[in-house]
Amino acid sequence: MSPTELSADLLHASDRTSLSKDSFKRAFIDNLFYTQGKFLQVATHKDYYQALAYTVRDRLLYRWVSTATAYTGQVSRTVSYLSAEFLMGPSLGNTLINLGILDEVRQAVGELGLDLTDLLDQEAEPGLGNGGLGRLAACFIDSLATLELPALGYGIRYEHGIFYQTIVDGWQVENTDNWLRYGNPWEIRRPEWSVEVKIGGFTETYTDTEDRHRVRWVPAKTVVGVPFDSPIPGYRVNTANTLRLWSAEATQSFDFEVFNRGDYLGAVNKKVTSENLTKILYPNDETPQGKELRLEQQYFFVACSLHDMIRILKGQGGSIERFHEKFAVQLNDTHPAIGVAELMRILVDDYLLPWNDAWSITTQTFGYTNHTLLPEALERWPLDLFRRLLPRHLELIFEINERFLHDVRVAFLGDEARVRALSLIDETGERYVRMAHLATVGSHAVNGVATLHSDLLKKDVLADFYALSPQKFHSITNGVTPRRWLALANPRLCELFRETIGDGWAKELDQLRRLERHADDAAFAERWRAIKLDNKRQLADLIVQRTGIEVDPESMFDVQVKRIHEYKRQHLAVLQIIAMYHRLKSDPNAEVLPRTFIFSGKAAPGYAIAKLMIRLITAIGDVINYDPEVRGRLKVVFMPNFSVTTGQRIYPGADLSEQISLAGKEASGTGNMKFAMNGALTIGTMDGANIEICEEVGSDNFFTFGMTAAQVEERRRAGYDPREVIEANPELHAVVELIRNGLFSRGDTELFKPIIDGLLWHDTYMLAADYASYSDCQLEVDRAYRDTARWTRMSILNVARSGKFSSDRSIQEYADKIWKVTPVSVPLL
Numbered sequence: 004m005s006p007t008e009l010s011a012d013l014l015h016a017s018d019r020t021s022l023s024k025d026s027f028k029r030a031f032i033d034n035l036f037y038t039q040g041k042f043l044q045v046a047t048h049k050d051y052y053q054a055l056a057y058t059v060r061d062r063l064l065y066r067w068v069s070t071a072t073a074y075t076g077q078v079s080r081t082v083s084y085l086s087a088e089f090l091m092g093p094s095l096g097n098t099l100i101n102l103g104i105l106d107e108v109r110q111a112v113g114e115l116g117l118d119l120t121d122l123l124d125q126e127a128e129p130g131l132g133n134g135g136l137g138r139l140a141a142c143f144i145d146s147l148a149t150l151e152l153p154a155l156g157y158g159i160r161y162e163h164g165i166f167y168q169t170i171v172d173g174w175q176v177e178n179t180d181n182w183l184r185y186g187n188p189w190e191i192r193r194p195e196w197s198v199e200v201k202i203g204g205f206t207e208t209y210t211d212t213e214d215r216h217r218v219r220w221v222p223a224k225t226v227v228g229v230p231f232d233s234p235i236p237g238y239r240v241n242t243a244n245t246l247r248l249w250s251a252e253a254t255q256s257f258d259f260e261v262f263n264r265g266d267y268l269g270a271v272n273k274k275v276t277s278e279n280l281t282k283i284l285y286p287n288d289e290t291p292q293g294k295e296l297r298l299e300q301q302y303f304f305v306a307c308s309l310h311d312m313i314r315i316l317k318g319q320g321g322s323i324e325r326f327h328e329k330f331a332v333q334l335n336d337t338h339p340a341i342g343v344a345e346l347m348r349i350l351v352d353d354y355l356l357p358w359n360d361a362w363s364i365t366t367q368t369f370g371y372t373n374h375t376l377l378p379e380a381l382e383r384w385p386l387d388l389f390r391r392l393l394p395r396h397l398e399l400i401f402e403i404n405e406r407f408l409h410d411v412r413v414a415f416l417g418d419e420a421r422v423r424a425l426s427l428i429d430e431t432g433e434r435y436v437r438m439a440h441l442a443t444v445g446s447h448a449v450n451g452v453a454t455l456h457s458d459l460l461k462k463d464v465l466a467d468f469y470a471l472s473p474q475k476f477h478s479i480t481n482g483v484t485p486r487r488w489l490a491l492a493n494p495r496l497c498e499l500f501r502e503t504i505g506d507g508w509a510k511e512l513d514q515l516r517r518l519e520r521h522a523d524d525a526a527f528a529e530r531w532r533a534i535k536l537d538n539k540r541q542l543a544d545l546i547v548q549r550t551g552i553e554v555d556p557e558s559m560f561d562v563q564v565k566r567i568h569e570y571k572r573q574h575l576a577v578l579q580i581i582a583m584y585h586r587l588k589s590d591p592n593a594e595v596l597p598r599t600f601i602f603s604g605k606a607a608p609g610y611a612i613a614k615l616m617i618r619l620i621t622a623i624g625d626v627i628n629y630d631p632e633v634r635g636r637l638k639v640v641f642m643p644n645f646s647v648t649t650g651q652r653i654y655p656g657a658d659l660s661e662q663i664s665l666a667g668k669e670a671s672g673t674g675n676m677k678f679a680m681n682g683a684l685t686i687g688t689m690d691g692a693n694i695e696i697c698e699e700v701g702s703d704n705f706f707t708f709g710m711t712a713a714q715v716e717e718r719r720r721a722g723y724d725p726r727e728v729i730e731a732n733p734e735l736h737a738v739v740e741l742i743r744n745g746l747f748s749r750g751d752t753e754l755f756k757p758i759i760d761g762l763l764w765h766d767t768y769m770l771a772a773d774y775a776s777y778s779d780c781q782l783e784v785d786r787a788y789r790d791t792a793r794w795t796r797m798s799i800l801n802v803a804r805s806g807k808f809s810s811d812r813s814i815q816e817y818a819d820k821i822w823k824v825t826p827v828s829v830p831l832l
């Protein structure tokens with residue numbers, strides 16, 4: 004009997020694969036005892052959670068092993084998704100949804116006197132990402148598994164993820180995240196697949212025994228990359244792909260010799276410095292941290308991942324010349340772009356492939372996704388730092404550049420300006436390596452993450468590359484997984500779906516379109532409203548619990564949750580709220596539609612204006628929320644610590660989704676999609692994916708305002724003076740004066756001066772220019788909300804027409820257009 008048959012037999016024999024309620028109860032008690040060493044009476048909620056996690060994990064491992072067996076057997080073409088961030092969120096709930104056992108497990112633990120919701124809340128959230136880019140990676144690997152596409156997610160196992168945000172005296176305070184405090188039942192350490200990574204040092208050429216010219220890289224130090232694997236189950240399929248996160252460890256954890264010389268710190272120095280490599284996630288969204296450690300982190304996980312892919316290829320008898328046939332490697336932004344040079348180093352230096360063969364394999368292997376147009380977000384590394392950390396890679400990048408610019412000169416004879424613009428090397432200042440250029444030249448496919456964004460990429464940031472190789476450029480609009488963002492986050496609404504259209508929508512989101520025929524059904528609309536109100540009540544409970552602020556679930560919940568950034572314009576919403584407050588103060592008996600403004604989001608610790616924007620939000624709340632004349636008709640809440648878990652609680656309870664970035668700045672947005680599919684209506688600019696949401700749901704079910712991206716450019720070209728605009732708009736002028744005079748800062752006119760001065764003298768993100776249109780649009784929102792039947796109909800149609808925004812659709816496009824990969828069905832062992 005073969006090992007596979009034997010293990011299949013043993014697996015079937017054990018009770019640890021069964022999904023039945025009773026097997027669960029038995030296994031749960033077993034794990035509580037044998038894993039946690041506790042029994043029901045003395046166990047803590049953490050113990051119960053851990054025991055349940057291990058019980059569910061067993062069922063997952065069964066699929067994981069079955070999947071690995073299927074893939075090994077078939078040498079299937081595999082997607083490798085390289086991302087410095089994976090914002091996974093808690094695993095237990097999502098796994099129960101994808102295995103289709105949520106109800107059984109809820110019942111099983113219920114019969115043991117426990118509440119599944121409590122246990123779900125025990126799980127620490129792995130915050131291994133900053134925002135949209137990291138969460139997109141998580142949604143994508145969920146869809147890859149659900150579509151039964153062989154895939155590996157490769158990233159970094161940060162010991163400390165994104166900071167835990169608390170609000171103290173109205174200010175953001177960053178607290179170290181300790182997601183690993185109680186261990187992580189969802190990962191398995193795989194030391195057997197460790198990789199040694201070189202860093203620093205120098206290169207030297209030599210002639211080897213076969214008289215061949217070779218280059219040797221003599222590193223200054225080596226670090227060991229240890230993989231931690233987590234199973235990624237697809238929805239209602241047997242497939243469980245792998246997320247492989249690399250952790251840095253020392254080649255030698257304790258140097259006895261140094262210790263014997265009485266230098267204890269010296270003895271552990273290697274261990275400490277090595278582990279520092281994956282100690283913490285850089286908390287910046289859109290603003291690269293030009294720190295040495297950041298480049299080391301990027302090279303470390305990319306080097307480990309490429310080494311690991313070659314191990315897998317070799318393990319299946321594959322040859323290096325066919326690496327690109329086995330692996331389709333996607334670069335999630337430029338953070339892993341060093342991969343282009345690393346694969347060339349391996350192919351040329353280690354496998355001695357001729358340059359052109361190596362380059363052909365490399366360019367056929369990589370695809371590059373750009374996620375931002377913000378110039379300050381495009382990574383470029385100083386040559387000195389590069390030379391010091393990665394001397395061989397810099398040599399290779401120069402070679403790549405020389406050959407590339409030769410082609411450019413042939414294509415654009417005598418156009419040296421274009422040569423400078425396209426070069427991988429920015430010759431200004433201390434000279435830099437442009438990572439977006441390396442990624443673009445080294446890939447066979449480049450894509451933006453929404454139609455407008457991809458157009459602007461072709462017209463602007465990568466225009467010269469588009470002119471050179473238009474065939475490389477694609478557009479694949481982002482998506483989000485309906486499993487976490489609907490099935491798990493909004494069970495009430497999904498129950499109504501089940502009764503009305505069945506539950507095929509979770510795998511085929513376009514099926515939601517069947518709800519359209521119920522949009523005018525009064526009884527259905529009544530239920531729809533009742534569900535939204537219940538979700539709002541639940542959100543109101545969370546708000547008072549987290550902030551102490553009482554809010555009225557009957558009021559309109561007007562929500563803006565995302566990273567704090569000037570281009571996302573949370574401060575535009577603040578200006579409008581102050582105008583509403585001002586209007587109310589000038590006529591307290593005016594008929595005002597009660598609104599609760601809910602903000603949430605983290606500011607990068609070094610981004611002072613963003614932190615001041617949070618302070619402004621809490622400051623206006625401190626005044627408005629306790630102003631007796633307002634009588635609770637306006638409430639402003641800043642919910643601390645926006646995360647995947649918090650998002651799951653907020654999206655189902657929102658009425659209005661604020662997507663108000665300056666057109667041309669938000670590449671896509673993904674929160675906008677989560678709101679729409681949970682029945683919130685959007686007030687938004689024609690930016691990123693807002694445009695496509697508006698197209699799908701219909702412009703009469705979307706509140707549009709503001710300049711388009713073209714109008715923004717036009718206005719900027721024509722010369723933009725924000726003071727002129729503010730002077731000309733009495734309401735806006737009054738609002739600016741109220742802030743300037745310290746109404747929201749106990750008379751301190753200095754506190755918000757940086758924001759006011761920014762507005763008056765620069766207004767980089769054109770708040771003043773879009774203010775009037777935004778303010779008018781909010782009045783339109785009021786009118787629509789008063790017409791309950793109309794609002795409910797719009798809400799139903801937003802959900803019914805949000806099918807496009809499933810990450811399954813995005814991934815199918817990547818598979819068809821870029822990766823050329825096909826599903827592999829996995830038989831259970």
Ligand SMILES: [N-]=[N+]=N[C@]1([C@H](N)O)O[C@H](CO)[C@@H](O)[C@H](O)[C@H]1O
Pocket residue numbers: 134135136137139288289336374375452481669670671672673691
């Ligand atoms: N980095 N980055 N970019 C972003 C987000 N900030 O993470 O990627 C997200 C995922 O593509 C986009 O939705 C969002 O618009 C864009 O700003």
